[in-house]
Amino acid sequence: MAGYRELLRTRGVARIIAAQLTARFPNGMTSLAILLHVEQQTGSYGAAGLVLAAASIGQATAGPVTSRWMGIWGMRRVLTITTAVCAAAIVVLALAPLNIVGYMIFGLIAGLSTPPVQSAVRTIYPKIVNSRQLTPLFSLDASLQEIIWILAPVVITLVATQVGTVPALLLIVVFLVGGGTWFILSPELGRVRIPRSRRGFGRVLGKPVVLLATVIGFLLIGGASAVEAAVVATFGHGGLEAGLVLAVFSVGSLIGGLAFGHIPMGPWAMARRLTAVAVGLVAASFFVSDITPATPWWVSACLLVAGAGVAPALAVMFAMTSASVKFSETAEAYGWIGTGQLIGAALGSAVAGFLIDGVGPAGAYAAAAAFAILGALVATAFVRGFPDLRGRDASPIPDTEPVPVIT
Numbered sequence: 430m431a432g433y434r435e436l437l438r439t440r441g442v443a444r445i446i447a448a449q450l451t452a453r454f455p456n457g458m459t460s461l462a463i464l465l466h467v468e469q470q471t472g473s474y475g476a477a478g479l480v481l482a483a484a485s486i487g488q489a490t491a492g493p494v495t496s497r498w499m500g501i502w503g504m505r506r507v508l509t510i511t512t513a514v515c516a517a518a519i520v521v522l523a524l525a526p527l528n529i530v531g532y533m534i535f536g537l538i539a540g541l542s543t544p545p546v547q548s549a550v551r552t553i554y555p556k557i558v559n560s561r562q563l564t565p566l567f568s569l570d571a572s573l574q575e576i577i578w579i580l581a582p583v584v585i586t587l588v589a590t591q592v593g594t595v596p597a598l599l600l601i602v603v604f605l606v607g608g609g610t611w612f613i614l615s616p617e618l619g620r621v622r623i624p625r626s627r628r629g630f631g632r633v634l635g636k637p638v639v640l641l642a643t644v645i646g647f648l649l650i651g652g653a654s655a656v657e658a659a660v661v662a663t664f665g666h667g668g669l670e671a672g673l674v675l676a677v678f679s680v681g682s683l684i685g686g687l688a689f690g691h692i693p694m695g696p697w698a699m700a701r702r703l704t705a706v707a708v709g710l711v712a713a714s715f716f717v718s719d720i721t722p723a724t725p726w727w728v729s730a731c732l733l734v735a736g737a738g739v740a741p742a743l744a745v746m747f748a749m750t751s752a753s754v755k756f757s758e759t760a761e762a763y764g765w766i767g768t769g770q771l772i773g774a775a776l777g778s779a780v781a782g783f784l785i786d787g788v789g790p791a792g793a794y795a796a797a798a799a800f801a802i803l804g805a806l807v808a809t810a811f812v813r814g815f816p817d818l819r820g821r822d823a824s825p826i827p828d829t830e831p832v833p834v835i836t
Contacts, residue, residue, distance in 0.1 A: 433687070436565055441557050441617050448615050449550040450573060451608030455601045457581025459539070460484070462601055463522065465586075466594035467532050476529045480536040482775070487540025489771040496548035496764030497630060500623040500757055504549050505613050512609035514542035516602045523598035544609055548763040549618070551747055555756075556621045563751070564818060565691055568744040572686025575679040575740060583672065624757040631765075637814040638753035639762045642746045645699065645804050646766050647773035649742055652710060652800030653678075654777030656732065659793030662785045663717055663728065670725045677729040681709075681736025689741045693819035694748055700808035702742040707801035709735025714794035735801070749816050773800075 437443045460481055467477035499507045518539035522532065554566050589597035612618070626633075633639050657675060664670035685705075692698075713731035716724070746766065754762050777800060784792030808815070 433565065433569060436558070436562050436569065439558055439562065441615075442566070445550060445553065445557065445612075445615055445617050446570065446573060448608065448612040449546055450576065451604065452544065452546045452612040453574070454577055454581055454604045454608060456543075457577040458585040458597075458601050458604070459519070461582055462585050462589060462594065462597045463536060465589045466522065466598055469594050470527075471529060471532075476532070479529065480532045483533040484536040484540035485771060485775050487537040488543045489540075489768045489775075491541045491543060492545065492548070492768045492771070493631070493761050493764035495543075495545045496760040496767075497626065499545065499549060499552075499760050500625050504552075504618050504621070504623065508544050508546065508549060508609065508613050508618075511542045511544040512605060512613070515539050515544060516605050518542060519598055519602050519605070523595045523602075544605075545760070545764060546609070546612060547767060548760045550612075551751070551763050552623060552756075552759045553617050553621050555751060555759075557617055564694060564744070564748050567747040567751070568686050568689070568691075568741065571740040571743040571747065572683050575683040575686070579676050579679045579683075623760055626755075626757040626761065628758065630761075633754060633758045633762045634765055636754060636762075637811075638749050638816065639765060641807070641811055641814050642750050642762075642766050643769035645703070645742075645807060646746055647769040647776075648800050648804035648807065649703065649706070649739065649773070650770040651773035651777035651780075652706065652797040652804070653739065654774040655781040655793050655797035655800060656710065656713075656735075658778055658781035658785065659713075659717070659790050659797060660728070660732075662781075662790040662793060664725060674725055674729050674732060678732040678736040681733040682739040683736075685737030686740030686744060688737075694745050695817050695819050696812045696815040699742060699745045699749075699815055700805055700812060702738040702745065703801060703805035703808050705738030706735045706742065707798060707805050709733070709738070710794065710798035710801050714791060714798050717791050717794055745815075748818055752816050752818060 437446075463480055463484060464477045467480045471477070495507055495511055515538075518535045521527075521535045522539065525531070525535075527535070551567075551570070554570070555563055558566055585597050585600070588600055634643065656678065660674050660678075661671045664674060689702075709731050713728055713735065716727040716731060747763075750762050750766065751759060777797070780796050781793035784796055
């Protein structure tokens with residue numbers, strides 16, 4: 430913890446972390462609020478699912494594009510425009526009398542205009558700390574983002590059920606505009622400029638490290654989403670048990686990220702951390718099988734173990750990407766990784782839903798375990814593709830260009 434205290438005392442670090450967490454807080458609120466609002470307005474969960482699908486498709490499509498735009502037009506301009514458009518789309522969703530097609534259109538617009546805060550801040554990090562602090566900073570970032578997934582769903586559910594879905598959506602706009610403004614006005618955004626990439630759009634995916642990070646992020650978040658559906662199916666959505674069990678999963682990730690953030694990252698780091706996730710999820714699937722009755726205590730204990738590997742695995746993902754691409758390509762690389770995670774979340778939820786209907790919650794836990802096991806196997810099979818960051822600077826590769834010489 431002494432190392433984290435030193436890190437947070439570094440000029441600008443605490444401020445930029447707090448600002449970006451506030452700006453990203455709507456990420457943990459929007460899907461649930463839209464689901465509740467559209468279901469209430471239309472009386473159909475199927476219609477709400479279509480609107481969520483449109484928003485997710487928009488977000489997954491836009492991630493790499495808006496991230497790359499920051500190198501062309503600047504971070505502040507792109508973040509300002511996307512924040513304004515996204516906020517306006519959510520206001521329309523909240524206040525306008527729409528049919529299902531209208532909800533889908535504005536859900537798609539909200540997804541397409543989701544501000545690329547995550548890509549921006551992870552591009553800024555290497556420029557505000559020294560090389561020794563960068564890997565712990567990625568670990569701290571991956572850990573603290575769990576605060577979003579612990580608090581945001583609780584806050585938005587309370588507001589939507591106790592006050593109304595319209596105030597819930599407007600609360601998201603307040604966080605989106607307020608947090609986004611705080612982040613956009615941060616001095617670090619003015620001091621860091623992303624160079625324009627000289628390579629074609631999507632070429633960064635040709636780098637093995639970026640492709641590995643995208644695939645593993647897809648599998649890791651796919652497993653996490655399947656777990657969320659499984660827990661709700663096991664304990665029901667009307668009581669406290671499901672929320673508390675999922676909170677334990679996030680707390681495990683927070684603890685794991687803080688506990689292991691100082692450990693140097695070698696080529697086997699990803700495989701070891703994903704193995705911890707897989708072990709916890711396999712154990713959880715056992716405790717909801719026909720062999721043993723499901724209890725919140727045992728499932729929570731299993732998910733605490735699984736969660737302890739999530740943030741450390743994400744930290745490896747961010748650090749290895751940073752160390753393997755040029756600075757001009759980092760934002761786009763993180764955009765592709767985010768897209769992989771969004772697709773994984775959608776697929777994980779869908780697979781879990783079908784299995785819950787077919788064989789019960791045990792099938793969803795098994796699916797989550799399968800995602801994690803496959804991720805660990807990919808990390809093991811392609812271990813040579815992971816950089817060895819032990820004693821190495823995780824900063825991006827500097828952009829260079831020919832210098833004219835007078836002869």
